[in-house]
Amino acid sequence: MTIPSPMFPLPAPGSQLPNRVFKWAAALAAVTIVVLIVLVGWELYAGSRQSLSKFGAGFLWSSEWDPVAEKYGALPFIFGTLVSSLLALVIAVPLGIATALFLTELAPLRLRQPIVMAIEMLAAVPSVIFGLWGIFVLIPWLRDHAFVWLKHYLGFLPLFQGPIYGVSMLAAGIVIAIMILPIVTSISREILRSVPNLQREAAYALGATRWEVLRIAVLSYARRGLFGAAILGLGRALGETMAVTMVIGNRPQISASLFAPGYTLASVVANEFTEATTDLYLSSLFELGLVLLAVTILVNVAAQIMLKSMTGGVSSKAA
Amino acid sequence: MEVSPYLPSPGYAQWRKWKSAAVTGVLVTCALAVIAPLFIIIYFLLVRGASSLDWSFFTQLPKPTGEAGGGMANAIVGTMTLLAMAAALGVPFGVFGGIYLAEYGSDRANDWLRFAADVLNGVPSIVWGMVVYLILVVPFKTFSAYAGGVALGLIMVPLVMRTTEEVLVLVPQSYREAALALGIARWKVILVIVVRTALKGIATGVIVALARIAGETAPLLFTALGNTFWNHNLKEPISALPLQIFAYSISPYDDWHRQAWAGALVLMALILALNITVRVLSRDRQSAS
Amino acid sequence: MSTLPETASASAAAEPIRVSATPAGSPAGSHPVEAEEIAFDIRNFSMWYGQRQALQDVTIKIAARKVTAIIGPSGCGKSTFIRALNRMHDLTPGTRLEGSLKHFGDDLYGPGVEASVIRRRVGMVFQKSNPFPTMSIEENVLVGLRLNGVHDRSVLQARLEESLRMAALWDEVKDLLNRPGTSLSGGQQQRLCIARSLAVQPATLLMDEPCSALDPIATAKIEELIQTLREKYTLVIVTHNMQQAARCSDRTAFFYMGRLIEYGDTRNIFTNPGNPQTEAYVSGRFG
Numbered sequence: 001m002t003i004p005s006p007m008f009p010l011p012a013p014g015s016q017l018p019n020r021v022f023k024w025a026a027a028l029a030a031v032t033i034v035v036l037i038v039l040v041g042w043e044l045y046a047g048s049r050q051s052l053s054k055f056g057a058g059f060l061w062s063s064e065w066d067p068v069a070e071k072y073g074a075l076p077f078i079f080g081t082l083v084s085s086l087l088a089l090v091i092a093v094p095l096g097i098a099t100a101l102f103l104t105e106l107a108p109l110r111l112r113q114p115i116v117m118a119i120e121m122l123a124a125v126p127s128v129i130f131g132l133w134g135i136f137v138l139i140p141w142l143r144d145h146a147f148v149w150l151k152h153y154l155g156f157l158p159l160f161q162g163p164i165y166g167v168s169m170l171a172a173g174i175v176i177a178i179m180i181l182p183i184v185t186s187i188s189r190e191i192l193r194s195v196p197n198l199q200r201e202a203a204y205a206l207g208a209t210r211w212e213v214l215r216i217a218v219l220s221y222a223r224r225g226l227f228g229a230a231i232l233g234l235g236r237a238l239g240e241t242m243a244v245t246m247v248i249g250n251r252p253q254i255s256a257s258l259f260a261p262g263y264t265l266a267s268v269v270a271n272e273f274t275e276a277t278t279d280l281y282l283s284s285l286f287e288l289g290l291v292l293l294a295v296t297i298l299v300n301v302a303a304q305i306m307l308k309s310m311t312g313g314v315s316s317k318a319a
Numbered sequence: 320m321e322v323s324p325y326l327p328s329p330g331y332a333q334w335r336k337w338k339s340a341a342v343t344g345v346l347v348t349c350a351l352a353v354i355a356p357l358f359i360i361i362y363f364l365l366v367r368g369a370s371s372l373d374w375s376f377f378t379q380l381p382k383p384t385g386e387a388g389g390g391m392a393n394a395i396v397g398t399m400t401l402l403a404m405a406a407a408l409g410v411p412f413g414v415f416g417g418i419y420l421a422e423y424g425s426d427r428a429n430d431w432l433r434f435a436a437d438v439l440n441g442v443p444s445i446v447w448g449m450v451v452y453l454i455l456v457v458p459f460k461t462f463s464a465y466a467g468g469v470a471l472g473l474i475m476v477p478l479v480m481r482t483t484e485e486v487l488v489l490v491p492q493s494y495r496e497a498a499l500a501l502g503i504a505r506w507k508v509i510l511v512i513v514v515r516t517a518l519k520g521i522a523t524g525v526i527v528a529l530a531r532i533a534g535e536t537a538p539l540l541f542t543a544l545g546n547t548f549w550n551h552n553l554k555e556p557i558s559a560l561p562l563q564i565f566a567y568s569i570s571p572y573d574d575w576h577r578q579a580w581a582g583a584l585v586l587m588a589l590i591l592a593l594n595i596t597v598r599v600l601s602r603d604r605q606s607a608s
Numbered sequence: 609m610s611t612l613p614e615t616a617s618a619s620a621a622a623e624p625i626r627v628s629a630t631p632a633g634s635p636a637g638s639h640p641v642e643a644e645e646i647a648f649d650i651r652n653f654s655m656w657y658g659q660r661q662a663l664q665d666v667t668i669k670i671a672a673r674k675v676t677a678i679i680g681p682s683g684c685g686k687s688t689f690i691r692a693l694n695r696m697h698d699l700t701p702g703t704r705l706e707g708s709l710k711h712f713g714d715d716l717y718g719p720g721v722e723a724s725v726i727r728r729r730v731g732m733v734f735q736k737s738n739p740f741p742t743m744s745i746e747e748n749v750l751v752g753l754r755l756n757g758v759h760d761r762s763v764l765q766a767r768l769e770e771s772l773r774m775a776a777l778w779d780e781v782k783d784l785l786n787r788p789g790t791s792l793s794g795g796q797q798q799r800l801c802i803a804r805s806l807a808v809q810p811a812t813l814l815m816d817e818p819c820s821a822l823d824p825i826a827t828a829k830i831e832e833l834i835q836t837l838r839e840k841y842t843l844v845i846v847t848h849n850m851q852q853a854a855r856c857s858d859r860t861a862f863f864y865m866g867r868l869i870e871y872g873d874t875r876n877i878f879t880n881p882g883n884p885q886t887e888a889y890v891s892g893r894f895g
Contacts, residue, residue, distance in 0.1 A: 511751070
């Protein structure tokens with residue numbers, strides 16, 4: 001075929017093969033995501049099969065964890081995971097949202113960037129360093145000062161009774177709170193930034209004070225997204241492992257007191273996995289992992305859905 | 320509602336103003352409380368870590384129980400080895416997956432893949448350790464550097480995928496069109512034009528992911544396991560800074576505690592260095608565009 | 609003249625190519641003659657974006673080595689039309705087209721025809737100049753050749769100078785070839801993009817409002833350039849600037865609501881339009 005133009009003799013274009021190969025390579029890599037989700041679920045299920053068939057659903061309700069007697073129940077760990085995570089949320093969510101409000105609404109511009117940077121740095125601190133700091137700095141201080149004070153003034157509450165060891169549910173809650181603060185803050189900040197300025201101006205135009213503007217125009221508008229930020233924080237909190245293992249005391253018990261040691265799903269796996277001597281022991285640990293996976297996936301899906309409806313998915317940036 | 324624009328009594332207006340000022344004070348306090356832990360931790364890392372840090376920390380192996388001195392040379396090299404292996408797995412899968420999400424696929428399917436990646440990012444890292452234990456440790460009957468690298472690499476995949484996609488989508492469509500209009504094959508357009516334009520952003524995403532996994536301990540506990548010697552064989556257990564910090568900090572020996580602080584300082588410095596690299600890269604990117 | 613691979617050779621046989629004897633740069637306004645060479649032969653061409661029909665039953669013959677202007681109000685389908693001529697719509701999911709589109713006798717959308725081969729022959733210059741930001745001026749010009757497999761240094765060097773000269777940019781940039789393409793001014797960037805398109809030696813150059821983002825002086829340079837390019841290339845220019853169409857095109861096609869309303873010599877279209885809608889548009893009464 002000839003072209004009536006000074007067509008430069010280009011080398012023959014190959015078939016579509018390279019294009020196809022490239023596209024399929026990319027598709028394969030993208031599909032890995034799905035493969036990984038299935039793989040994680042399947043492997044944990046396969047690992048816990050023995051425990052599943054031996055204990056059935058009772059595994060979840062049983063509070064006995066006695067490897068010597070080959071008795072395994074998940075309740076103390078589920079309790080410990082939920083209590084430590086909820087404690088962390090109680091501390092981190094108000095602080096995180098308040099800081100996000102400060103950053104978006106109040107802080108002078110030249111302060112914002114340094115504070116945001118500091119928060120990002122906090123997010124970069126590895127779990128094991130929080131744990132190290134927890135063991136050698138935070139816990140002695142809590143044990144000798146904060147807990148004593150709490151017991152003295154709030155000791156009438158069952159939450160603050162009993163002996164003080166230092167390592168405790170409350171210590172774990174505090175450490176987790178510090179660890180999830182960056183993500184709660186940064187996502188709250190993105191949510192608040194997505195509140196249209198019109199909202200604020202309208203409120204100011206009514207003669208509202210700054211706090212009234214925040215409450216009426218900003219917070220009520222962003223409520224749903226902030227809830228999503230909290231849930232995403234919860235997802236992180238549930239899976240925190242190293243720092244928690246180092247400060248929670250690792251005792252499978254259910255106690256009303258926050259001064260008492262506890263144990264979480266993630267930390268029992270971290271601690272006992274390599275010393276699990278029998279198949280059933282290991283399998284029970286896998287089932288704990290499966291429970292942890294199921295809970296975190298549920299929580300993360302909920303958070304993603306909430307955030308997506310708010311902003312079209314901000315989470316990945318803060319991840 | 321108590322907020323009435325009409326007939327505000329002077330006392331009520333005063334109360335409203337006072338309340339607003341009080342809230343401002345509370346917000347400032349909260350912001351300080353949020354960043355305080357960073358400075359406290361850095362303070363202790365410097366004070367306790369620097370005093371325990373010496374040349375032998377970088378050159379020597381851990382000493383046996385009870386003996387003073389020694390270092391974490393093997394753990395430092397181990398962390399680097401594990402990061403390299405993780406990157407070898409996580410970068411190609413992550414980058415290619417990101418390319419797929421940004422350049423190919425239907426909107427609907429890609430939404431699901433994105434969603435799946437975000438959910439995967441939320442899977443606790445210890446779970447990855449368990450999974451890799453089953454697929455690489457059990458069949459080969461040994462803990463190994465490979466298993467540790469794979470566990471960290473799998474954590475990297477969704478992270479890198481999402482950031483890669485985000486920066487590729489930012490490349491203006493007009494560059495793709497201009498390149499295609501030259502008769503360049505699609506895959507070359509993507510690699511040479513689109514990916515190259517977004518290369519700094521992709522590198523940033525990769526480094527962010529490396530900084531994140533550099534400090535991971537949980538996925539290494541039952542994959543890389545850790546050891547106190549030089550590892551010359553990737554089929555055998557390998558040490559890593561976070562593993563060594565963990566092992567030393569829960570030990571009963573004061574000398575090991577000091578070493579744990581030193582290790583933490585080194586690890587934090589490594590992570591900070593990665594983060595600073597990211598800042599430099601992204602500043603260039605902003606000024607270039 | 610070169611031999612290109614297997615694509616669409618069947619249709620090439622159907623319509624033998626007549627090499628035009630018309631001297632290059634024949635005066636604007638000459639009536640189409642029988643022996644005239646046709647660059648694009650388009651019959652009953654319709655196109656949809658999803659459910660929405662963007663073009664309806666367009667039949668047009670675009671002459672080779674002439675400047676054809678496509679005019680019409682925004683949304684009339686003029687951009688859609690020229691983007692179909694080098695298959696840029698392949699990128700947009702949900703587009704569908706019908707009818708026959710031939711470029712020098714070859715079916716643009718024939719079975720087995722690769723879009724990339726079509727695009728090498730039908731180049732495109734866009735509304736906003738878009739030199740590749742990571743590349744120098746030289747790399748920008750040569751990227752089409754390099755990525756299409758030309759690595760011979762002497763060839764590349766020759767094409768570099770030739771393309772930049774044709775784009776009337778050589779004298780301005782010959783000492784700055786290693787500077788980033790984005791360091792040039794807007795008008796220079798657009799000429800760089802033209803040089804980049806010319807480097808792969810297309811037969812036809814499509815221009816989608818090439819001057820709409822430029823100042824009058826830069827626009828004048830591009831228009832001058834269009835006049836010289838006409839000697840070698842078939843040019844199809846979408847423009848919303850009626851004076852521009854009148855100044856620099858030989859033929860004008862008026863599109864309205866996805867239909868080709870009128871097509872003919874530019875002089876006729878502007879002085880004596882046959883259709884009341886065309887008249888209303890060219891006299892500025894709507895659009």
